[in-house]
Amino acid sequence: MDIKLELVAVPVTDVDRAKAFYERVGFHADHDVTVSEDVRFVQLTPPGSACSIALGKGLTRMAPGSLDNMQVVVADIEEAYEDLRGRGIEVTVVQDMPWGSFVYFSDPDGNGWAVQQTTPRQTAHGAE
Template sequence: MKGFEIISIPVTNQQAAKEFYLKMGFKLIVEAPYEGGANWIQLGIPGSETSITLVNWFPQMPAGSVRGLVIKCDDLDKDIEEMATRGIVVKPADKTPWGRFASVVDPDGNVLSLHGR
């Protein structure tokens, strides 16, 4: 094994979720037709090997069920400020012994944590 490649994010509306993640700073890797009328939408953070795919075909993964996905930030305050200028609401950062964390909630209720040291 070498690492995580793709993480599935369960959503209801793939297009609305795609627009949210693009505003957040992700880049579109691929968008193509998939089974059952869905699309394969894969996005990534520039410079990262791990990407996400916006899924709506796993009944065991209801939209909004993601918690604990942590995104590393070199400058947490700068990233929070940049997201705010793009209309992304970021909750105030919490300070812990292992770093600072700020939460972002996507349109379906999935919670992503931004992490800075």
């Protein structure tokens, strides 16, 4: 039996601001449906991902900004760092760990994201 993670709710205060931010990061807006005055569903998917995020109104009881350490994976952390900075996203410098190289950013509500290259740069490019 396959069990696939396909959607994660991200709690935000302003759906339009969050949608614009995630589109700037590079996520594709798949759906934006207002169901009622109390429910709006916005689904965005990172390029190449089988899992999407959901923003909206009436979707989760989590407090805006309470999601921490959502993680996406890239093949080249330097390319991801430069791409995110080029899109106007504030990211940390690249941090190398034994299990990968990372940059971190947060959305306007403070939901935290990690971008990981699974092979540490020292392993991928030799000792630096």
